[in-house]
Amino acid sequence: MQRFCFLISFLALNLSLFAQADSLRSLEEVVVTATRQERRMGNVAIPVQLIQKKQVLEAGSLRLRDILQEQTGLQLTSSFGTGVQLQGLNPEHTLILLDGQPLVGRTSGVLDLSRISLIGIKRIEIVKGPSSSLYGSEAMAGVINLISEPFKGPSIETSLRYGVADPDRGWGVPFSKSSFQQLDATVQTSFSVKKWNIIQSYNFLYTEGISFRPYSTDRIPRPIHRLTHQTAFQKQIGERGDFRLLFRFNQDQIKQEFSVRNNGLVIDSYGRELNQEFNIQPTYTHRFSNRLRLHSRGYFTRYSGDQQLRFIQKPDSLYLDRFEQRLIRIEEQLDLKKGNADFVIGAGLQWEQAWSTRYDALTNRKQNEVVYAFAQWEQPLFEKLISVIGFRYDENRLFAGAFTPKWALRFNPSSKLSFHASVGQGFKAPDFRQLYLNFTNNAAGGYSVFGAQDALRVINQLQRNGQIAELKNDFYLLQSLQPEQSTGINLGVEWKGFQKMQTQFNVFRNDIESLIDVRQVATRVDGSQLFSYINVNRAFTQGAEINISLQPSSQWNLQWGYQWLQTGDKEEWQRVKKGLEYIRDASGASVVMSRIDYVGLPNRSKHQAQFKLRYQPAEGSFLYLRLIYRSRWTIANSNGNGVHDLQDEHAAGFVQANISGGVTLSSVLQLQAGIDNLFNYQDLNYMPNFQGRTVYLTLRHHINQQKNRK
Amino acid sequence: MKKVAIFFTALIGLVACEKNPPAKTTDLRAYAVETVGKITTVRNLPCDTIIGTNAQGQPYGAGKYSFFSLETGQWIPNVDSNTNRWDLAFSGTIIRVNNQTSGPGFGGAFVYSGAFDALTAVPTDSVFRVDNHPISYAITRGSGKAWYTYDGPTNLLTPIPGRTLVIKTASGKYAKVEILNYYRGGTTPSATAADSIKIRDQRFFHFRYTYQGNGSLQF
Numbered sequence: 067m068q069r070f071c072f073l074i075s076f077l078a079l080n081l082s083l084f085a086q087a088d089s090l091r092s093l094e095e096v097v098v099t100a101t102r103q104e105r106r107m108g109n110v111a112i113p114v115q116l117i118q119k120k121q122v123l124e125a126g127s128l129r130l131r132d133i134l135q136e137q138t139g140l141q142l143t144s145s146f147g148t149g150v151q152l153q154g155l156n157p158e159h160t161l162i163l164l165d166g167q168p169l170v171g172r173t174s175g176v177l178d179l180s181r182i183s184l185i186g187i188k189r190i191e192i193v194k195g196p197s198s199s200l201y202g203s204e205a206m207a208g209v210i211n212l213i214s215e216p217f218k219g220p221s222i223e224t225s226l227r228y229g230v231a232d233p234d235r236g237w238g239v240p241f242s243k244s245s246f247q248q249l250d251a252t253v254q255t256s257f258s259v260k261k262w263n264i265i266q267s268y269n270f271l272y273t274e275g276i277s278f279r280p281y282s283t284d285r286i287p288r289p290i291h292r293l294t295h296q297t298a299f300q301k302q303i304g305e306r307g308d309f310r311l312l313f314r315f316n317q318d319q320i321k322q323e324f325s326v327r328n329n330g331l332v333i334d335s336y337g338r339e340l341n342q343e344f345n346i347q348p349t350y351t352h353r354f355s356n357r358l359r360l361h362s363r364g365y366f367t368r369y370s371g372d373q374q375l376r377f378i379q380k381p382d383s384l385y386l387d388r389f390e391q392r393l394i395r396i397e398e399q400l401d402l403k404k405g406n407a408d409f410v411i412g413a414g415l416q417w418e419q420a421w422s423t424r425y426d427a428l429t430n431r432k433q434n435e436v437v438y439a440f441a442q443w444e445q446p447l448f449e450k451l452i453s454v455i456g457f458r459y460d461e462n463r464l465f466a467g468a469f470t471p472k473w474a475l476r477f478n479p480s481s482k483l484s485f486h487a488s489v490g491q492g493f494k495a496p497d498f499r500q501l502y503l504n505f506t507n508n509a510a511g512g513y514s515v516f517g518a519q520d521a522l523r524v525i526n527q528l529q530r531n532g533q534i535a536e537l538k539n540d541f542y543l544l545q546s547l548q549p550e551q552s553t554g555i556n557l558g559v560e561w562k563g564f565q566k567m568q569t570q571f572n573v574f575r576n577d578i579e580s581l582i583d584v585r586q587v588a589t590r591v592d593g594s595q596l597f598s599y600i601n602v603n604r605a606f607t608q609g610a611e612i613n614i615s616l617q618p619s620s621q622w623n624l625q626w627g628y629q630w631l632q633t634g635d636k637e638e639w640q641r642v643k644k645g646l647e648y649i650r651d652a653s654g655a656s657v658v659m660s661r662i663d664y665v666g667l668p669n670r671s672k673h674q675a676q677f678k679l680r681y682q683p684a685e686g687s688f689l690y691l692r693l694i695y696r697s698r699w700t701i702a703n704s705n706g707n708g709v710h711d712l713q714d715e716h717a718a719g720f721v722q723a724n725i726s727g728g729v730t731l732s733s734v735l736q737l738q739a740g741i742d743n744l745f746n747y748q749d750l751n752y753m754p755n756f757q758g759r760t761v762y763l764t765l766r767h768h769i770n771q772q773k774n775r776k
Numbered sequence: 777m778k779k780v781a782i783f784f785t786a787l788i789g790l791v792a793c794e795k796n797p798p799a800k801t802t803d804l805r806a807y808a809v810e811t812v813g814k815i816t817t818v819r820n821l822p823c824d825t826i827i828g829t830n831a832q833g834q835p836y837g838a839g840k841y842s843f844f845s846l847e848t849g850q851w852i853p854n855v856d857s858n859t860n861r862w863d864l865a866f867s868g869t870i871i872r873v874n875n876q877t878s879g880p881g882f883g884g885a886f887v888y889s890g891a892f893d894a895l896t897a898v899p900t901d902s903v904f905r906v907d908n909h910p911i912s913y914a915i916t917r918g919s920g921k922a923w924y925t926y927d928g929p930t931n932l933l934t935p936i937p938g939r940t941l942v943i944k945t946a947s948g949k950y951a952k953v954e955i956l957n958y959y960r961g962g963t964t965p966s967a968t969a970a971d972s973i974k975i976r977d978q979r980f981f982h983f984r985y986t987y988q989g990n991g992s993l994q995f
Contacts, residue, residue, distance in 0.1 A: 513928050536918070586919075595928045648891060648938025654956040654982065656891045656937040702967060706925045706934030715967055751968050 099191040099211040101442065101454065102166070102200050102410055103401055111454050111474035111486045113556055113572050113611075115192040119215075122184050124680075124690050126726045126740040126762060128227075128250055128271060130162075130190075130212070131179035136692050136724070137192065138627030138676055139611045141699075143669055144753050147178025153194055153554070153574050154607030154633045154670050155207035159494055161197070163211040165312060167347055168204070170391045170418075171369025174499065180755070181318060181341065185252050186267035186296035188215040195574065196492030196554040199456040199472035202438055206492030206552045207576070214312055217263035217300050221770030223254040233748055233758025246274040248760065256770075263300040269293070291319040306353045314345040334378040341371045357403040365395040389422040391498075408444040410456075413437075425502040426520065432498050435463045452476045460493075464501070468493040468549050482562040489555045496547040500582055500599045512594035515584065518547045521598035525588050528596075534588050540600055541587040548601050552578045566617045575608040604636040605667060625678040634666035638709045649713050650705060665700045665710040671719065673697040686730030694722045701752055717752035721745065738764040809849045814995065816849050817984040819962060823866035825979045835975045841865040841872070846943065846951045846987045860946040864953070866981055869917055869924060869933070874946035877909040881946025885914040887922045888940040892954040892984070895940050898993040904944045915941060923955045930967040931974050933958045943985075950988045952995055957982040 095118075100110040107114060117133055127133035131148040134140050143149040149157025158175030161168055162182070169177060190212055197205040229248035230238030238245035254267040271292040299311040320339035350362045368390070375385040397414035416436040421428055440458035447453050457471040472490030479485075496518065503517040504524070516524050522544050528534050558572035581603035588596040609631040616624040641647050647659040677693040697719040704715040726740030739762065746759035807821040821844065824837035843852035843862035852862040860881045865872040874881030884904025888895055905914040919926040923941060926933045941953040959965060960977040986995045 589918075648936075650937050650956075654962065655893070655984065656939075656954060658891060658938075702927075702930075704932070704934065704964065704967065706936040707938065708920070708925065708936075 097191050098166070098213065099163070099193045099197075099209055101444065102399065102412075103408065108484070109452065109476065111452060111476035112197075112488045112490075113194040113486075113558055113570075113574075115194070117190040117192070119184075119188055122187070122190075123766075124688060124726060124728065124738075125692065125724065126227075126738065126742065126764065127184060129180050130182040130184060130210075132742075133184065133190065134179060134210070135722075136676060136678070136694060138613055139194070139609075139629035139631075139674065140192070141671055141674060141696065142179070143176065144755050146173040146176040148180050148755055149176035150179060150210070151670065152192075152207035152210075153576055154609065154631045154667065155552075155576060155578070158497070159204065159206035159492070159550075159552075161201055161203075161205040161209045163201070163209060164314065164345055165214050165347060165349075166211060167345070167363070167365040167367070167395065168201075168393070169343075169345070170367055170393050171341070171343055171371065171389075172497070173371070173389070175497065181292075181316065181343070182212070183269045183271070183292065183294035183316065184212075185254065185269040185294055186214055186265065186298070186314075187212045189213050194572075195488060195556045196470070196472065196490040196552055196576070198468070198470040198492040199458045199490055200440060200442065202436070202458060202460050202470075203468070203493060203495040203549070206494050206550065206554075206578070214296065214298055215265055215267075217256055217258075217265055217298070219256065219770060220258065221254075221256045221768070223252070223766070223768045225252045225764055225766040226250070227762055227764040229742075229760045229762030231758045231760040233746065236746055236759065238759075238761060246758070248273045248762065250764075261301055265296075265298045265300075267294075267296045269295075288320060288322045290321075291317075293317045303350075308351045308353075310347075310349045310351075312345070312347040312349075314343075316343040317341065335375050336378060337373065337375045339371070339373045341369070343367070343369045359401040361397075361399040361401070363395075363397040363399070365393070365397070368392045387423055388428060389420070389424065391418070391420045393418050406446050408442075410440075410442040410444075412441070413439040420498045420502075422498075422502075424499070424505050425517075426504045432502050434495075434498075436495075437461045450478045456490075460495075462495055462549075465495055465547070465549055468495070468551075484560045486558045486560075487556070489553070492552040492554060494550045496549065496582060496599070500547060512590075512592070513597065514594070515597045518544065518599045521587065521596075525596060528588075528590070533591050534596075535591045535593070536589045538585070538587050538589070540585040540598075540602075543585075543600050543602070544587060544598060547582060547599060548580050550578065550581050550601070552576050568615045570613045571610070572612075573608075573610045576606065578603075578605045578607075581605050605634065606636060606639075607631065607633045607667070607670075621682050623678075623680040623682075625680075626676070628673070628675040631670060631672055631674070632666065633670050634664065635709070639664065639666075642709070647709055647711075648707055649711055659707070659709075659711055663711045663713070665712060665714065668700045668702065668710050668714075671696040671699045673719075686736070687728060689727040690725070692724045694724075696720060699752075717749055720747045720749070722747050734767055734769050736766045736768070738766065740764075807851065811849065814986045815984050816846075816987070817956075817982075818844070818849070819982050820960060821851065821866065821981040821983075823979045823981050824868050826975050829975070835978075837868060837979065839867070841867045841870075842981075846945055846953075846985055847947070847949070847989065863943060863945040863951070868979055869926075870913060871915045871923075871941070872907050872909065873914045873943065875906045875914075875944075878907040879946065882944065882948040883914075883946050884944040886942050887915065888942050888952075889938060890940060891938055892940045892952060892986075895942070895952050896995055898942055898950050898952075898995075900993065902942065904942075924958065931971065932964060932967065933978065934964060945987070949991055950993060950995075951985050953983055953985040955981065955983045 095107045095116055096104050097107050097114050097116060098104055100112050100114050115137060122133050125133060134150055135142050141151040143157055150160060152160045162177050192210050194208040197209045201209055227250040230240050230245050232238035232245040249272045252269045256265045273290050294316045296314045301309045303309050318341040322337040344367060346366045348364045352360045370390040373387040395414055395416045399412035402409040419431055419433045421431055438458060438460045442456035444454045454474040459467060459469050461467045470491040470493055474488035477485045501517040501519040503515050504520055506514040554576045556572055556574045561569045563569060580601035582599050583602045584597050585600050586595050587598045609629055611629045613627045642659055642661055642664045645658045648656045649659045649663055651657045675695040679691045681689040698716050700710045701715045701717055703710055705713045723744040724742045725744055728736055728738035730736050742760040743757055748758055808819045810817050821842060823842045824840055826835040826837055829835045843857060843865045845852050845861055846863040863874055872878040873883035873885045875883040884906050886905055907913045916922045923939050924933050924935050935955040943951045943953055945951055958978060960980040962982045965974050965977060988995055
């Protein structure tokens with residue numbers, strides 16, 4: 067127990083609270099995601115965005131969604147939880163990693179970003195552009211990697227936050243039953259026991275009323291209890307070895323009571339949702355020499371989601387939904403320096419299993435195995451030019467293998483200027499849902515969706531029973547699904563204009579092949595529609611992103627970011643260019659659609675911008691204002707022409723403002739207050755999980771030994 | 777510019793509804809016809825509007841047709857259904873032409889992909905289809921096939937822009953028709969509107985047409 071005595075001794079010490087991180091020095095920061103090796107950000111040849119813990123704390127962000135929505139070029143989506151679009155690609159095309167290993171448990175391709183607490187996370191690295199050459203399936207748009215905190219000496223950190231919101235009345239009343247309450251508590255301790263360095267983090271979040279049903283103006287107070295625990299064990303083994311074990315557990319409990327109105331009937335229902343997630347990651351790194359390192363990694367993760375819905379009027383009717391997914395992986399990675407070249411060579415094995423009531427039967431296990439190998443060669447060609455070549459091959463039991471190469475160049479003509487260019491491929495193997503879904507929605511018109519693996523069998527069976535009225539043309543296209551593939555190009559320039567200014571500019575283009583789409587393949591005799599998944603679309607996204615950071619004085623810091631985005635379905639775009647698509651004019655008459663009217667892929671804003679202003683009047687205190695803008699985005703085709711255009715149903719653009727400020731009360735105590743969504747922007751139809759204005763107060767207590775040693 | 781506006785209000789006792797609650801739709805048979813130059817626009821033509829919902833919640837109408845004469849621009853009473861007085865008959869998503877299984881006339885139709893205004897003449901090689909009730913119709917039923925799409929999740933029906941119906945009338949003359957809207961008032965309810973509104977306001981046809989009375993193929 068003597069190990070814990072430091073805790074007491076700390077209270078008497080005079081410690082400074084937060085380490086100063088200078089955002090202008092970000093080029094010196096070390097990142098790992100871009101190359102699977104530690105690299106200074108200024109030496110990476112592909113676009114990387116970095117979010118440090120300090121920024122997360124100052125912004126008052128609790129969940130991954132909170133901080134991602136404040137980043138340039140990232141757009142959040144609102145169906146099946148909160149997802150994120152990178153460079154205009156769907157949430158299912160961005161891989162979310164924890165220390166380099168993928169998080170699982172997606173619904174309809176979306177990994178709910180509200181599920182992910184930011185405790186125990188040191189920094190978040192966002193790599194844009196196809197990264198399958200290093201990370202395999204799903205890394206088509208890019209990768210978001212959460213890096214867990216390393217051990218930095220004994221410390222204890224606690225925080226308590228209370229927040230209140232009342233979207234209808236504008237301002238919440240603390241501790242009032244009619245307002246939505248929010249409570250977040252965090253404890254993190256770092257200590258050493260018998261040469262084991264241990265970091266333990268606990269987080270509990272209670273929140274009400276942040277989730278609304280899409281297409282309903284009913285606001286549902288929906289109490290959510292979220293619990294996250296993370297422990298990292300670190301130990302040095304001998305002179306040359308490092309062992310690390312990361313364990314993370316996450317649980318969400320969601321209670322909901324709501325009414326559904328259907329043809330004048332009101333059905334009251336009562337729902338319970340329980341989501342649980344485990345991650346276990348043992349890693350052993352052996353340094354044979356300065357030039358040779360071997361990383362051995364294991365990974366086990368299990369996600370389960372249970373939903374129960376009971377209808378009050380009909381107590382015997384019960385809707386049950388269960389989904390469970392497991393992923394096991396072993397991986398070896400060799401880092402080798404030869405001359406001035408750096409090599410990374412790796413290989414791995416992965417088992418993936420899923421069970422769900424959404425498939426044919428809960429007891430039928432669906433599984434897939436993947437064997438993969440990857441390599442990367444980083445070579446300085448001349449003094450100022452670096453080339454990085456990488457590729458990966460994934461051998462998939464269920465599909466054809468995928469080979470994904472990538473080539474990146476970085477050119478630094480001077481210390482103030484650098485150019486980068488990269489071209490790479492990404493892929494996404496069809497997921498279990500696209501293969502095995504067997505879902506009928508009796509509430510909304512009785513439509514059914516079948517995974518590609520089952521669709522032919524099920525529909526042929528229905529046809530023999532005389533239950534099919536009509537087969538659509540797309541029925542004849544049903545076949546085994548192919549992986550979706552993309553090719554991405556990024557070109558960028560970074561310029562440190564003068565000492566206090568930094569500019570980054572990047573243009574991108576992604577070409578996506580054999581995109582999987584849900585199509586109606588048949589109609590039942592009763593008129594209900596049957597859907598399945600087919601590789602049909604060829605799409606593109608392209609755009610430009612600019613980030614400018616300015617520090618006029620040591621007290622002020624300004625950041626401005628903007629993304630311009632254009633997307634489209636290639637076949638549709640050809641038809642628009644040929645004048646074969648129509649819209650209606652003000653009188654309702656059909657006219658040829660112009661190129662300006664064509665919107666492309668839905669749910670994407672053409673313009674997105676953010677502005678951040680940080681003021682630090684004195685050491686330990688700050689004021690931080692963030693403005694986020696998104697222009698209108700199209701929801702669905704509503705004028706019958708089958709393509710998305712400016713006349714279609716759309717959500718209005720918005721500006722969201724978040725403001726926070728903090729003061730140091732004593733050497734170990736900090737008080738922070740903030741208002742999220744200051745303008746109380748809401749869109750119940752199209753941004754149902756968007757929180758109303760929330761006012762919060764956080765008390766943070768932090769002591770560590772490290773400073774004392776200095 | 778000659779401008780003719782005719783306004784009809786007709787109360788019709790076609791709908792026998794002893795068992796169903798009094799049909800609110802009977803007084804809705806108000807439609808408007810307006811002719812500007814060569815183009816006649818018909819608004820709010822009720823075509824078997826909804827009179828109730830069955831046990832499964834499916835809406836239904838009385839199963840009657842609204843007959844319309846492109847030549848006179850008038851709604852034709854049902855008693856004249858077996859005559860050459862009408863050119864098009866509407867009932868929900870069914871549009872029938874006066875020929876074969878539908879009537880004694882020389883009617884026919886096909887769907888032209890292209891803007892109404894761009895169609896200046898019926899192509900000489902055109903093949904006019906006829907109805908084979910109830911198996912098939914000259915103007916094919918079904919979402920995405922001829923003139924409309926139907927979205928299951930939102931229960932909304934939308935005429936496809938850029939689809940023009942080329943019609944041979946009961947007397948063998950030609951006309952072109954563009955369906956503009958399917959809902960009362962000429963505005964499709966929003967996707968988020970209540971089902972009751974979507975049901976109540978559907979099956980009100982809005983269309984515009986040009987009729988060539990001299991028998992030529994030119995419009």
